[in-house]
Amino acid sequence: RRISCAFKSTGLLGPAKREAWLQLRAEIEALTDSWLTLALKALTLIHSRTNCVNILVTTTQLIPALAKVLLYGLGIVFPIENIYSATKIGKESCFERIIQRFGRKVVYVVIGDGVEEEQGAKKHAMPFWRISSHSDLMALHHALELEYL
16 A cells, blocks of 8 residues: 555645645745755655665654655655554664564665664664765765666
């Protein structure tokens, strides 16, 4: 199953709220130098590969995390079964569950901005790509385009 966009007039938001949200999102994009658009491009590249999946691990509780995925238009690149909440179990437990699900003989690349993600990646001998600035996100997208990742 995939999370589909919730912005149809009969969807999650009515027409007026939908327009207000899209306007706010456009303003956020302008203020962040298109951070979301660039992130979505990188995630879409990963998603388009037949042997790759995007997995989201967040400290946000599951229902609010799903709402954010919908509101930011990320449902197309994060299948619902690949969204993990670390709120109650911690990120390390999420890493373990992901490894149990997909196995140890695959290549994982952890992308994040926190020490917890970096330590988890290191513990499991996974490459870690730190995103702490816009240029880091641009470099990730470039590395994906050139198929270094």
